[in-house]
Amino acid sequence: AQTVTQSQPEMSVQEAETVTLSCTYDTSENNYYLFWYKQPPSRQMILVIRQEAYKQQNATENRFSVNFQKAAKSFSLKISDSQLGDTAMYFCAFMKRSGQAGTALIFGKGTTLSVSS
Amino acid sequence: DADVTQTPRNRITKTGKRIMLECSQTKGHDRMYWYRQDPGLGLRLIYYSFDVKDINKGEISDGYSVSRQAQAKFSLSLESAIPNQTALYFCATSDVASGNNEQFFGPGTRLTVL
Numbered sequence: 001a002q003t004v005t006q007s008q009p010e011m012s013v014q015e016a017e018t019v020t021l022s023c024t025y026d027t028s029e030n031n032y033y034l035f036w037y038k039q040p041p042s043r044q045m046i047l048v049i050r051q052e053a054y055k056q057q058n059a060t061e062n063r064f065s066v067n068f069q070k071a072a073k074s075f076s077l078k079i080s081d082s083q084l085g086d087t088a089m090y091f092c093a094f095m096k097r098s099g100q101a102g103t104a105l106i107f108g109k110g111t112t113l114s115v116s117s
Numbered sequence: 118d119a120d121v122t123q124t125p126r127n128r129i130t131k132t133g134k135r136i137m138l139e140c141s142q143t144k145g146h147d148r149m150y151w152y153r154q155d156p157g158l159g160l161r162l163i164y165y166s167f168d169v170k171d172i173n174k175g176e177i178s179d180g181y182s183v184s185r186q187a188q189a190k191f192s193l194s195l196e197s198a199i200p201n202q203t204a205l206y207f208c209a210t211s212d213v214a215s216g217n218n219e220q221f222f223g224p225g226t227r228l229t230v231l
Contacts, residue, residue, distance in 0.1 A: 009157075033218055045160075045207060045222035091159055095218060104150055104175060105209075105220060107159040 002027040004094050006108035013082045013115055020067075021077045021111050023092030031097040034068065034075045035105070040088040048090070051075065053097075079113075087115045120144045121223040123208050129229045136195040138226050140208030147213055149191040150220065151175075151183060154205040163206075166191055167213075198230040 003026045013019040025034070036048040051059045051068050058066050063083075067076045079086055092108040121142045130136050140149065148167050152160040162175030164183040172183060180202060184192045195202055208223040 004159075035219075043205065043225050045209075045225075047219055050217070050219065097218075104162045104165050105152075105160070107152075107161070109157060109159040 002029070002094050002096065002106050004092055004106055004108035006092055006111050008111045009109070010112045011114070013079075013113070015082055015084060015115060015117050017082050018078060018080045019082055019113065021079075021090050021092075021113065023075045023077070023108055025073050025075065025092075025094050027073070027094065027096070029096050033095040033097060034066075035093040035095065036064070036066070036075075036077045037091045037093060037107075038086075038088045039091065039110075040085075045091075049077065082115045084115050084117060086113060088113060121208060121210055121221055123206075123223040123226050125226060126224065127227045129231065130198055131231050132199055134198050136198050136228065138193045138195075138206055138208075138228070140191045140193070140223055142189050142208075142210045142221075142223075144210055144212065144221060145188075146210035146221070147188065148211045149185065150209040150211075151181075151191070151193045152207045152209065153177065154207060154225075160207065163193065195228075195230075198228075200230045202228065203230045204228060 005024045032053045034051045038046045038048045049061045063080045065078045089110045089112050091110045093105040096103045124139045150165040151163040154160045166185045182194045206226045209220040211220045
């Protein structure tokens, strides 16, 4: 069975600074996807970034980037130039790949990020 | 209009009552999921459906049942609600044909069982 571990329940950062959220996972699968989702106080789940395991290049989306270390089963999220709107709970998630499709998501317990001015 | 909708958005009920949470989507996706979120536990999978005729149990299906009435509709039922089913419930959808496997979430239903 796959597991996802987020070891930082809470983090805080000042506006404009950089913060890194940690995620490790355990799997015997070779083909899978990894995701970071953001949940602001509105409780809506918003996809931040995704990574396909077969791609060595780390995914980036504007101020968000990941450090994907497949051998170490590590998938950290770096937020650059933090903004107040980044305040949210962040979930790391794993998805096994089945043929051309994925399956359901397995989530970590989340990291609450607070950005202050 | 939202692509994935959930009704109701909030519900308070009593122990022993039957409750149905509904999910509808206009995205044309074939796959639908129900997750439950508890504080400090993240989201956990209850049931998922890859098409109308395909229903699968997730990690925590005990005490729940589902119905996929159509491609666009996926309902979650609590036959006899109990207080530890108090949680935030999310419906999600995904599309095999898109190839990117992103799941799109509804706004959530906050359920309180007294």
